[in-house]
Amino acid sequence: MATKKKTKKTQIQLVKGMKDILPDEQLYWQAIKEKVFKAARDYGFSRIDTPAVEFTNLFKRTVGEDTDIVSKEMYSFVTPGGDKLSLRPENTAGVVRAYIEHGMLNLPQPVKLFYVGPQFRHDKPQAGRYRQFWQFGFEAIGDDDPVIDAQVIAISYNILKELGLETEVQINSVGDKESRSAYMKILKQYYQDKKKDLCVDCKKRLTKNPLRLLDCKVAKCRELALEAPQMVDHLSDDAKDHFMAVLEYLDEMEVKYNLDPTIVRGLDYYTRTAWEIVELGNEGKLQALGGGGRYDDLAELLGGRPTPAVGFAMGMERIILKMQENKIEVPKIKDYDVFVAQLGIEARKKAMKLFEELREDDFRVTESMSKKGLKDQMDIANKRGAKYTLIMGQKEISDGTVLIRDMESGVQEIIDYKKVKNELRKRLEKKNQDA
Ligand code: HAM
Numbered sequence: 001m002a003t004k005k006k007t008k009k010t011q012i013q014l015v016k017g018m019k020d021i022l023p024d025e026q027l028y029w030q031a032i033k034e035k036v037f038k039a040a041r042d043y044g045f046s047r048i049d050t051p052a053v054e055f056t057n058l059f060k061r062t063v064g065e066d067t068d069i070v071s072k073e074m075y076s077f078v079t080p081g082g083d084k085l086s087l088r089p090e091n092t093a094g095v096v097r098a099y100i101e102h103g104m105l106n107l108p109q110p111v112k113l114f115y116v117g118p119q120f121r122h123d124k125p126q127a128g129r130y131r132q133f134w135q136f137g138f139e140a141i142g143d144d145d146p147v148i149d150a151q152v153i154a155i156s157y158n159i160l161k162e163l164g165l166e167t168e169v170q171i172n173s174v175g176d177k178e179s180r181s182a183y184m185k186i187l188k189q190y191y192q193d194k195k196k197d198l199c200v201d202c203k204k205r206l207t208k209n210p211l212r213l214l215d216c217k218v219a220k221c222r223e224l225a226l227e228a229p230q231m232v233d234h235l236s237d238d239a240k241d242h243f244m245a246v247l248e249y250l251d252e253m254e255v256k257y258n259l260d261p262t263i264v265r266g267l268d269y270y271t272r273t274a275w276e277i278v279e280l281g282n283e284g285k286l287q288a289l290g291g292g293g294r295y296d297d298l299a300e301l302l303g304g305r306p307t308p309a310v311g312f313a314m315g316m317e318r319i320i321l322k323m324q325e326n327k328i329e330v331p332k333i334k335d336y337d338v339f340v341a342q343l344g345i346e347a348r349k350k351a352m353k354l355f356e357e358l359r360e361d362d363f364r365v366t367e368s369m370s371k372k373g374l375k376d377q378m379d380i381a382n383k384r385g386a387k388y389t390l391i392m393g394q395k396e397i398s399d400g401t402v403l404i405r406d407m408e409s410g411v412q413e414i415i416d417y418k419k420v421k422n423e424l425r426k427r428l429e430k431k432n433q434d435a
Pocket of ligand 1: 133
């Protein structure tokens with residue numbers, strides 16, 4: 001009989017552009033999410049989760065067919081049933097779809113929603129740029145008052161400030177429909193005799209999407225963009241008053257901002273206020289930590305009623321990268337009050353039972369039952385921040401007792417097994433009062 005030759009399997013690796021988030025880094029994620037949840041509570045935003053998969057048309061109609069995101073970067077596929085779907089490259093369109101679909105128009109306006117979730121763009125991977133990346137975002141739908149724009153901007157700015165990052169908002173107005181079509185003509189005229197100096201992409205943009213000429217990063221195009229006529233000088237009276245009011249509120253809230261006429265954003269749905277948020281001192285050089293703006297026409301593009309709205313999203317990997325670069329420490333999770341330690345097989349069985357009882361009674365309890373030595377277990381108890389360790393050995397089992405060790409002072413006492421919970425509660429309460 002022929003023997004089967006064993007071949008070594010090739011190792012399957014992480015897909016290019018994706019990222020594993022390992023336990024050590026989770027502390028950063030936790031810290032960011034805590035600030036996001038706190039801001040949501042403070043400013044009255046409710047959580048929404050929409051699916052990672054949507055109809056491709058959702059993004060074509062809103063983000064725009066000619067944008068890089070839709071034309072080059074979407075993970076699109078056709079299902080066996082023939083549906084044309086895409087992994088979401090961003091979350092705003094999905095949130096507005098849900099707002100319309102679930103009749104949120106009938107709720108008191110604005111409806112304030114926030115999300116935390118992965119997005120997908122098949123872009124060229126580099127530091128701070130992934131193909132699956134996480135965003136948190138805040139959207140206020142159903143109100144066009146400039147105070148909402150300013151408040152939403154302040155939320156993004158304050159979350160970063162509370163995380164220890166000094167940032168600046170690069171802000172512009174991309175005008176309303178009326179002012180924008182007039183401005184596009186002026187912009188096209190300006191670029192007409194400079195066409196030969198533009199990069200290949202910008203030559204295409206000139207006919208398809210002239211506003212995007214302003215945020216091209218190619219040196220020559222950037223030079224021309226800085227000299228170009230500015231949208232803010234061609235705003236309708238309404239759009240101008242709106243923008244001025246946003247800036248006044250920002251002044252009042254002491255949000256650092258900088259007027260930047262080249263901020264036009266890479267998505268087509270914006271109207272009026274548009275902004276990006278960057279680390280202070282890194283303007284122009286750095287990828288944005290977040291961006292947002294008003295999107296008053298988006299609901300209509302999806303078949304809804306006219307619904308003014310404003311929001312932003314931030315890239316969580318980029319925030320973490322900046323926090324690490326700036327050596328910002330995040331609090332270690334010290335979630336435990338009690339460690340249950342055991343010595344010997346019989347004691348281990350009893351200790352497992354004690355651990356389950358404490359857990360069911362909501363003690364913040366932890367263990368490492370596979371470890372045999374007391375020193376190893378004490379080290380783990382210390383690392384996890386336990387205030388007390390309960391030690392059970394052969395002697396304690398025979399006597400019906402437990403040894404309780406105060407991890408700070410090192411003092412150990414024998415207590416009756418039956419009284420363990422009461423004793424622990426009393427001692428923990430006292431420790432918390434003294435702290
Ligand atoms: P966005 O500017 O395309 O806007 O993305 C927002 C943020 O997501 C960026 O500033 C960046 O931090 C992060 N980001 C984008 N692409 C990547 C990537 N490939 N890798 C890592 N991070 C990335 C939007 O998505 C809009 N939906 C924002 C919005 C909400 N506007 C109104 N409401």
